[in-house]
Amino acid sequence: xxxxxxxxxxxxKDENLHVEPRTLLVHALREHLEYTGAHIGCSSSHCGACxxxxxxxxxxxxxxxxxxxxxxxxxxxxxxGTPDKLHVIQEMFKEHHGLQxxxxxxxxxxxxxxxxxxxxxxxxxxxxxxxxxxxxxxTGYQNIVKSIMAAAKKLNEEANVEKKxxx
Amino acid sequence: xxxxxxxxSEERKSALSGLGTSRKRVEDARFTQGKGNYVDDIKLKGMLxxxxxxxxxxxxxxxxxxxxxxxxxxxxxxxxxxxxxxxxGLHWMPTLAGDKQMVLADGKVLFQGQEVAFVVGxxxxxxxxxxxxxxxxxxxxxxxxxxxxxEMEDAPVLREDIADQKEGAHGPRRHPNHIFTWESGDKEGTxxxxxxxxxVADEMVYYHRTHPCPLETCGCVxxxxxxxGKLTVWGTFQAPHAVRTVASLISSIxxxxxxxxxxxxxxxxxxxxxxxxGYVCAIVASIVTGVPIKWVxxxxxNLMATAFARDYWxxxxxxxxxxxxxTGLWCHxxxxxxAFDACADPTKFPAGFMNICTxxxxxxxxxxxxxGVYTNKAPGGVAYRCSFRVTxxxxxxERMIEVLALKLGMDSAELRSKNFIKKEQFPYxxxxxxxxxxxxxxxxxxKALEAVNxxxxxxxxxxxxxxxxxxxxxxxxxxxxSHFTEIVGAGPVKNCDILGLGMFDACEIRIxxxxxxxxxxxxxxxxxxxxxxxxxxxxxxxGIPASDITLEEGDTDTAPYGLGTYGSRSTxxxxxxxxxxxxxxxxxxxxxxxxxxxxxxxxxEWDVDRxxxxxxxxxxxxxxxxxxxxxxxAIPGVEPGLEAVSYYDPPNMTxxxxxxxxxxxxxxxxxxxEIKKVYALxxxxxxxxxxxxxxxxxxxxxEALAISMGQEIAYDEQGxxxxxxxxxxxxxxxxxxxxYETDFTETxxxxxxxxxxxxxxxPNVGGVSAFSNAVHDAFKSFGLTQAHxxxxxxxVWKIAKDLGLHN
Numbered sequence: 001x002x003x004x005x006x007x008x009x010x011x012x013k014d015e016n017l018h019v020e021p022r023t024l025l026v027h028a029l030r031e032h033l034e035y036t037g038a039h040i041g042c043s044s045s046h047c048g049a050c051x052x053x054x055x056x057x058x059x060x061x062x063x064x065x066x067x068x069x070x071x072x073x074x075x076x077x078x079x080x081g082t083p084d085k086l087h088v089i090q091e092m093f094k095e096h097h098g099l100q101x102x103x104x105x106x107x108x109x110x111x112x113x114x115x116x117x118x119x120x121x122x123x124x125x126x127x128x129x130x131x132x133x134x135x136x137x138x139t140g141y142q143n144i145v146k147s148i149m150a151a152a153k154k155l156n157e158e159a160n161v162e163k164k165x166x167x
Numbered sequence: 168x169x170x171x172x173x174x175x176s177e178e179r180k181s182a183l184s185g186l187g188t189s190r191k192r193v194e195d196a197r198f199t200q201g202k203g204n205y206v207d208d209i210k211l212k213g214m215l216x217x218x219x220x221x222x223x224x225x226x227x228x229x230x231x232x233x234x235x236x237x238x239x240x241x242x243x244x245x246x247x248x249x250x251x252x253x254x255x256g257l258h259w260m261p262t263l264a265g266d267k268q269m270v271l272a273d274g275k276v277l278f279q280g281q282e283v284a285f286v287v288g289x290x291x292x293x294x295x296x297x298x299x300x301x302x303x304x305x306x307x308x309x310x311x312x313x314x315x316x317x318e319m320e321d322a323p324v325l326r327e328d329i330a331d332q333k334e335g336a337h338g339p340r341r342h343p344n345h346i347f348t349w350e351s352g353d354k355e356g357t358x359x360x361x362x363x364x365x366x367v368a369d370e371m372v373y374y375h376r377t378h379p380c381p382l383e384t385c386g387c388v389x390x391x392x393x394x395x396g397k398l399t400v401w402g403t404f405q406a407p408h409a410v411r412t413v414a415s416l417i418s419s420i421x422x423x424x425x426x427x428x429x430x431x432x433x434x435x436x437x438x439x440x441x442x443x444x445g446y447v448c449a450i451v452a453s454i455v456t457g458v459p460i461k462w463v464x465x466x467x468x469n470l471m472a473t474a475f476a477r478d479y480w481x482x483x484x485x486x487x488x489x490x491x492x493x494t495g496l497w498c499h500x501x502x503x504x505x506a507f508d509a510c511a512d513p514t515k516f517p518a519g520f521m522n523i524c525t526x527x528x529x530x531x532x533x534x535x536x537x538x539g540v541y542t543n544k545a546p547g548g549v550a551y552r553c554s555f556r557v558t559x560x561x562x563x564x565e566r567m568i569e570v571l572a573l574k575l576g577m578d579s580a581e582l583r584s585k586n587f588i589k590k591e592q593f594p595y596x597x598x599x600x601x602x603x604x605x606x607x608x609x610x611x612x613x614k615a616l617e618a619v620n621x622x623x624x625x626x627x628x629x630x631x632x633x634x635x636x637x638x639x640x641x642x643x644x645x646x647x648x649s650h651f652t653e654i655v656g657a658g659p660v661k662n663c664d665i666l667g668l669g670m671f672d673a674c675e676i677r678i679x680x681x682x683x684x685x686x687x688x689x690x691x692x693x694x695x696x697x698x699x700x701x702x703x704x705x706x707x708x709x710g711i712p713a714s715d716i717t718l719e720e721g722d723t724d725t726a727p728y729g730l731g732t733y734g735s736r737s738t739x740x741x742x743x744x745x746x747x748x749x750x751x752x753x754x755x756x757x758x759x760x761x762x763x764x765x766x767x768x769x770x771x772e773w774d775v776d777r778x779x780x781x782x783x784x785x786x787x788x789x790x791x792x793x794x795x796x797x798x799x800x801a802i803p804g805v806e807p808g809l810e811a812v813s814y815y816d817p818p819n820m821t822x823x824x825x826x827x828x829x830x831x832x833x834x835x836x837x838x839x840x841e842i843k844k845v846y847a848l849x850x851x852x853x854x855x856x857x858x859x860x861x862x863x864x865x866x867x868x869x870e871a872l873a874i875s876m877g878q879e880i881a882y883d884e885q886g887x888x889x890x891x892x893x894x895x896x897x898x899x900x901x902x903x904x905x906x907y908e909t910d911f912t913e914t915x916x917x918x919x920x921x922x923x924x925x926x927x928x929x930p931n932v933g934g935v936s937a938f939s940n941a942v943h944d945a946f947k948s949f950g951l952t953q954a955h956x957x958x959x960x961x962x963v964w965k966i967a968k969d970l971g972l973h974n
Contacts, residue, residue, distance in 0.1 A: 001292075020292060027291070036208040037201020039433065041382045042466040046893035049382060077201035090199040094191060097862045101694030102198030103382045103433030109199060132900040135893070137382045137434045138694045140865030141901040 008069050010035065011079025021067050025059075026050040028066035029076060037077035037106040041135065048134030051107035052076050058114040060107075060133070077106035080113055088158070089113055089151045098147030100138035108134050112148045120159075122152060179775045184714065185707030186921065189858035192699045193714075194692070203431040206386045209401050211459040214388065215244060217452050218294045218462065219445070220284040220301045221472070222276035225312070225543040225886020226323065227305035229272055229283070237286060237300040242293030244456060246301060247285040247448060249273040260417055260447055263440075263665060264517065265336025266346070266508035267328075268546060270444045276305070277325055277506035278545045279886050280471030285448040287460060310543045310886040314480065314503040317344040317540040325506060325541045336508070337517040337539075346508050346539035351522040352599045357534035360495035364486030368571040373955040374559045374935075376478035376503065376544070376880045378470055379551040380898060381693070383433025385473050386463030389449040393457055399426045402446060404721075405439040406731025408689055409668060411723045413442055418450065429721035435693035436870070437549035438474045440511040440733050467891045474511075475544070475880050476551030478503040479521075481563045485571050493571070493586045496533040496598070498524055498563060502548070504539050510548035511733070512555045513663040513670060519555025520654045522599035526564035527608050527652045527824060528586040533598035543886040552870050552931040554655045554734040561651045565936035569648075569943060570952055579940075580621060583650055584612055594917075601654060603822045604916050606850065611912045612650060615826035615848045618910060621646075624830060632948060641836050644843075647829035647941025651933040655925045656739025656821040665730065671816040672741040673727035674748040676705065678809035680798040682791030683715035686748070689729010690741040691721040695863070695927055697737060700855045701745050704921060708749030709756075710776030710790040727812055735823070735925035738855065739916075744815035746920040751811035755797075759809075760788040762802045821916045821924035825849040827868075827933040831941035835972050838964030840876065840942065842905040847933065850912045852924035864909050864930045871934025873899050875942075877959040897959070946970060 001020045008015055010033060017023075017032050024043075029035045029052065041047035043062050050061040053075035081087035089112050092098065099105040108131065115122070115130040122130065127148050128141070136144060174182070184190045197203050234246040249271040252258035259267045272283040286297040309323040316322060322344055324330050330343040337347035361367055387402030398420055404410045407427040415422035432439060449462040464473065480501040486494045502518060504510060512519045518537035525533050550556065572579035587608040588595045595603040624646050634640040660669030676686045686705055690697060698718040706713040720726060729741060753773065760778035761768045764786055771778040778793070780786040788796075796802075797809040830844040847864055854860055877897035881889040890896040915922025935956075942958040943951060949970040954962065967973060 022292065030208075031210070031290075034210070035201070036205075039205065039383070040207065040463075041384075041433075042893050044466065044892055044894070047382060047466075047898075077199075081200065083196075083200065086199065093199050094195040097192065097858050099195060099198055100696070100862060100866060101382070101434040102194065102203045102431065103205065105198050105203075106201045128901040128904075132902040135382060135898050135900060137380065137436070137870070137898065138866045139862060140867075140869035140907065141904045142865045142906055143862055145901060 004067060006066050006070055008071065009073045011076060017066060019066050021065065023066045024062050025064050025066050025069050026061035029061060035076045035078050039103050039106060041103065046135065048111060049104050049107040051110045051134060053110055053114055058111050077109055088154050092147040092151040092154065096143050096147040096150055098139065098144045104134060104136040108136065108144060112151065116152055116155060120152060120156060124149060176775050183706040183710065183712050183776065185703050186853065186855055188703065188856065190699055190703055190713060190856055192696050194696060194698055205383055205431050205433050206388060206401055206403055207463050209388045209430065211388065211390060214459040214461055215287050215289060215456060216291045216294045217285050217287045217449055217460050218291065218298055219282045220286065220298050220303065222272065222279060222281040222283050224276065224305055224307055225279045225310045226277060226308040228275050228308065230304040230306050232284060233302040234284065236302065237297040240297055240300060242289040243286060243297040245287040245452060246297065247271065247452060252451060255451065257417065257447055257451060260442065262507055262509040264508040264510040264512060265514065268507035268509055270447045278543050279888055280468065280545060282444040285452060287452045287456060310884065311344070312542055312544060312882045312884060312886050314501050314540045314542055317542050318342045325543060344541045346504055346541060347517050349517045349537045350535065352534040353532050354534045356532045357495050357497050360532050361484055361486050361497055364494055365489045366574055367484055367486045368567065368574045369484045370567065370570045370953050372481045372483060372563050372566045372953065374477045374479045374481065374562050375956050376475050377551065377874050377878050378475050378880050378896065379436035379438035379549065380470065380896065381434030381436055381438050384464045384466060384469040385439055385443060385445065387446050387449050388459055388461045389453040390459035391453040397424050397426065398450065399428065400446065400450060401428045401430055403432055403439045404429045405435045405691060405693065405733050407691060407721055407723050408728045409665060409730060410442060412668060413666065414450070427723045429691040432691065432693040435733070436552045437476060437511065437733055440549050441474050441509060441547065443473050466893060470880065470891050470896055471888050472545050474547035474549040475505065476547065476549050477559060479559045481559065483563060483567045485567045487571055487575065491575050491577050491582050491585050493528055493530050496525055496530050498535045500537040502537050502539045503542050503544065504548050505542055505544040505546040507546035508539060509546035511550065513657055513665060515662055516555060519550065521556040521560050523557055523601060523652065523654045524560035524563050525597050525599055526561060527588060527650045529588045529592065530598050535599060544882055550734055552867055553928045554653055554657065557653055558932045558935055561932045562936050565649050565651070565940060566953065569940055573947060573952060579648055580616060584609065587612065602819060603652065604819055604918060605914050606652070606822060606824050607912060607914050608650060608824065611824065611826045611848050611850055614910065614912065615828055615846060619828050619844065619846050641834060643833050643835060643945040645831045645833060645941035645945030647831065647937040647939065647944055649827040649933050649936035649940060651825060651929065651936065653735065653823045653929055653932050654820045655735035655823060655928065656817055657734050657736055658820055659818060660816045668730060669816065670730045671814050672729040672744050673812065673814045674741060674744040675727045675812040676748045676752055676810060678752060678794045680795050682711060682794040684711055685717045685719060686745065687719045687726045688741050688745065689726050690732040690737045693732065695737065696859050700859060701742065703855055704742055704745045705749050708746050709752050735928045738923045738925045739821045739919060740815060740817050742923055743817060743920050744813045747815055748811045748813035751813060752809060755809060756790060756793045758805055759793045759796050759802060763788050763796055818918045821852065821919060823849065823851045823924040823926060823929045825929055825933050827937040829937040829941045831945065833942065833945045833963060835967045838960035838967065840963060845905055846908045846910065847930060848910040848912065849926055849929050850914050851926035851929065852914060852916045852919065853922035854911065854913060855923060860926050861909050863927045865907055867928060867930025868907050868934045869899055869904050871931045872904065872938055873897055875935045875938035875956050875958060877957045879957050
């Protein structure tokens with residue numbers, strides 16, 4: 001199959017790919033760009049392990065073709081924090097035992113990242129609904145929900161401190 | 168130094184993060200940053216992909232396989248069929264259960280999704296194109312999916328390769344589709360008790376076919392280095408050393424030239440214990456092509472072809488006095504093993520530990536028989552988050568208790584209490600021959616009933632029933648009780664082996680000169696957090712902070728031999744090996760300390776992280792000082808260095824137990840159920856890391872919820888898999904999953920070095936009964952005795968309809 005050029009920005013870096021048009025975004029990210037954080041659990045948009053942020057929305061990257069992401073800004077789990085300064089959500093997943101085998105974790109964290117921007121003050125029920133597109137087989141979700149609630153609280157505290165500093 | 172105050176024992180103990188602390192997990196840094204290393208993340212130079220052509224039908228002769236079109240496709244490098252594997256003797260492979268299994272279809276197919284040909288190509292897309300172009304002509308045969316029809320006289324013969332063999336791996340076979348009969352207990356004695364009993368309850372309890380469905384599917388990368396003659400295979404292996412030995416035996420590659428590596432594993436739950444055709448084909452393809460081959464199954468492959476669980480039809484009879492003292496238990500199980508007997512059980516136990524089916528009760532006499540049969544379904548029969556067939560056994564007895572309680576007109580909580588094995592009876596030998604090591608079932612049960620206010624729950628239930636009967640509500644409440652006894656930590660080499668390999672485990676420890684350490688084990692974590700918890704065991708044993716101990720598993724070139732992680736065996740067996748290796752380190756450290764302090768060994772005592780001269784607390788050597796001395800001092804009679812290895816053969820299994828209670832509200836008109844409460848009390852003996860234990864319980868309960876309320880591998884009569892995607896195969900989301908209340912009692916195992924029993928699988932074992940019993944309990948006043956799982960909305964609606972509740 002003839003290959004085409006696709007450009008996108010991933011974790012702030014411009015990337016140019018030469019791929020078959022049928023290449024799924026998750027394979028482009030994992031195999032061509034070597035961002036292996038997004039995982040494949042079903043290839044049928046059910047499990048959410050491949051969730052990334054695309055132009056400000058949560059997208060299951062096995063659901064779209066790489067060329068559909070032409071010109072897009074993509075954020076993966078590798079792009080939200082650094083080893084020295086993890087993102088608050090990453091910190092809270094560690095703190096509250098929000099993961100076990102780690103396979104769903106990047107998708108779960110990326111969904112939480114977007115969800116908490118859509119709804120910065122969620123109830124537990126809203127968190128549960130908000131992440132219901134992401135499956136986890138290990139944790140029973142209880143500690144994932146706890147992690148996300150804790151992250152919401154912490155992000156809001158940080159935002160308040162910033163507001164005060166600006167004022 | 169003198170003016171620095173020595174921290175107290177308590178302070179030093181706390182600094183170790185040893186046993187009993189909710190230490191945060193060391194694994195999480197990489198996992199939260201997307202830096203885990205799972206098999207599909209592995210990318211080697213020149214690596215090609217492989218994938219299967221699978222059978223669309225459940226039973227057929229193969230008339231022809233035409234690979235020409237596929238091979239003509241650019242990007243496709245090779246297509247393997249059974250004919251290519253036959254010269255190597257690899258078109259069939261031995262199973263863990265003493266049977267053999269086709270690697271690639273040899274003249275016929277026996278289940279839908281069976282591996283027929285293996286296509287190798289540049290990438291998964293090219294391979295997918297190739298798979299579509301392989302033409303296979305099938306001549307369809309009659310299909311058997313009902314295990315009770317498999318042994319009929321006119322049933323089609325599935326396994327023509329062994330049709331005439333009257334003797335199988337586990338004794339006589341009475342029909343071409345019969346695999347084995349396995350018996351345990353006293354048949355005559357039990358029949359006699361049942362014949363003479365005041366009350367007998369008789370029921371068929373079905374534990375349906377389901378699947379472990381870890382979020383990461385199975386896969387591997389096989390790399391044959393022809394220059395050095397060395398084969399390396401990275402894969403989703405719950406038992407890497409066993410895979411190495413099996414790979415050597417079937418391939419004739421010497422074992423020292425095989426290196427098996429289990430990288431990070433995205434959940435196993437039993438699915439990754441077996442040896443699958445994908446592994447064999449990837450290895451052969453790497454030998455043929457000379458480059459690394461990656462095979463990773465997709466979700467449909469996973470659900471259709473690799474390792475199902477359960478599928479036990481358990482016919483039970485339980486007898487009691489009118490007062491509710493149980494007098495005997497009889498069980499006949501028809502076990503549907505699918506097309507090949509690939510159950511992952513210790514060799515001497517073709518039905519696993521199903522003979523733990525007397526549960527938590529003091530039952531004087533019992534008999535169990537299990538008949539395994541072949542059907543046109545996928546092979547497997549693994550222990551899905553439980554020890555071998557223990558969840559089946561536990562579900563069976565917990566249903567029989569409920570059925571008996573109905574018959575006696577007695578509250579089932581009381582019936583349980585009346586028949587529990589008493590604390591003073593331990594060690595207790597069950598009627599089917601197991602020696603239960605320890606437990607305090609009454610304490611746990613009473614604590615559980617009090618915690619949920621059981622009396623009040625029953626009152627609320629009765630009120631709701633009145634509202635229903637008077638037409639004021641269409642909802643019913645069910646209270647699901649469960650008390651379970653697990654049997655884990657397989658196991659003593661004298662009776663537990665897999666393919667002749669004794670089920671011991673090992674730990675090797677090296678203390679570095681600066682006082683930090685590395686420990687290596689024959690197990691492999693799949694989310695359990697071994698790197699965190701085993702370091703805690705060691706911290707308490709050798710006085711080095713857990714944060715200074717690296718734990719490594721999964722590489723057969725570096726780790727000592729072990730039988731892997733499944734059946735909750737890591738803590739009971741490898742955890743014990745870790746403690747014992749730690750004690751060897753400490754014994755040598757004591758000799759070094761004695762030399763340094765110029766006293767006799769016996770003049771020293773261990774204090775958290777140091778040896779102290781008895782009666783002279785100011786004279787001591789810390790483990791850190793001793794470690795350095797072991798590398799720089801010439802100590803007479805003592806070898807340099809500080810290392811130890813321990814191979815641990817457990818003297819007995821461990822018997823975790825617990826009391827679970829679920830309250831469920833059921834809408835009679837829609838069949839929709841809502842979980843109102845789940846209380847789970849576990850006794851896993853000594854608790855290593857309470858945070859991780861709680862996480863394990865949450866996860867296991869959610870898998871139990873899935874299994875009991877909707878998850879199944881269903882087949883139609885033609886052998887089509889009806890639940891081959893996550894659209895049909897129920898995996899609960901955060902939305903359907905309730906919050907759980909966890910609790911514990913702590914009865915240490917008397918024979919385990921630190922008293923730990925294992926916990927990962929208890930919640931699945933206890934949970935399924937609690938959820939299912941709640942559904943039954945909701946309808947019991949309308950005459951329901953038994954309804955088969957899974958209790959999805961339709962089936963619950965059907966219960967109500969059949970009981971006339973919709974009229």
